Amino acid sequence: MAIGLVLVMIAHLALFVWSVTAARQGLRELNSLSHGRSLASSLSSSSYSLCANMVTPWGYACEEHKVTTADGYILGLQRIPASHSGQQASKPPVLLQHGLIMDSVTWVYNQPSQSLAFILADNGYDVWMANSRGTNSSSGHTTLTTSDAAYWEWSWDELVSYDLTATVQYVNGVTGQNLHYAAHSLGTLMALAAFSQNQLVNSVRSAVLLSPIAYLNNLPSFLTRVAAETFLADQIYWLGLHEFSPKGPAVGTLLNNLCSLSSALCGNLMNAFTGQNCCLNSSRSSVFFRYEPQPTSTKNMIHLSQMIRTGKITKFDYGQDGNMNHYAQTTPPAYNMSSIPTNIPLYLSYGGKDELSDVKDVQQLLAKLQNHNSNDLVVQYVAQYAHADFVFGVDAYQVVYKPVLAFLQRN
16 A cells, blocks of 8 residues: 555656646647647658558458548548458448547457457458547548647547547448447447437447446546546646647656656556556567557546546536536536446446456446346456456457357347
């Protein structure tokens, strides 16, 4: 306990030092360093092709698609329409949605026998991979650029209302079929929030939720919690940094401070945030850092921090006056998990070592789903898994994906 407290103090100190440093040195320098795109997008967004970089080298056909949201964001989608042998998909489409500060590399990160997108394609599914606004594949907009603060004025509310809606409708339109939805981390929250408002329920055959994110009040990741409880994302936002780029100069300064104060902490930041992952392939780390992590909005981080502090799942909290302007009420409207239709087939898989999708928080979600049709709810608990194991684990095929394939086949 004493060591944990010391680490919390170290993290808090580093974050505070960074905030003061950024304020004193001025945002002009930071913004000039990140002008146009941050270092997270050192791969040119205009020429970046996830298909060319991560899919076709393995011998799979891959298509790049674009869809424009109702609020003007231009999102990239990748499609794997056939198996490695070239057999065209004979089963319904599956839409894969990544989590926070990630993109579709999530689903093709490992070799084909270990990556969910390739596994689905080789089992006859028409695979589509979504990329949230702000990532390399989805940095376009009809009127804004990523240099504009207004481009980053969104949280996961907009990912639910606009991005998810647009991608589901696009895949439905191209294929003429309802789709299966499979997601990790924040992508699961997007689906749960949409379903709770009775959105997209007539377009989705089933939903596979890996490391489901809903309630966050029991979240044990001390780095994440200290950032939330000290309103650090809020401070970053009011300093003028509306883009939260893990590879950008501002957050890079933060991470350097952490590393200078605690080499042990720096040694494995992923585990410090996500829990002790059991089954990652360390030889693939260079691939990870070539493409990940990806930018998100600082406002999105604020929204998640609000959830951690309050233990509630609500729309973005603008404060009493702001809420009146946005929602005509003093408090943000809630996403009621008990309102999710009871006949949507759901597969929830969560881990005993996960420090972002905590066991107690998942159990709180499951309590809200207690009236769900028993035949339409599959719950899997993987004691040894932490957050990243569900998408990057070398044994994920045997542990998680085989049961998922059986679930999809039934639905």
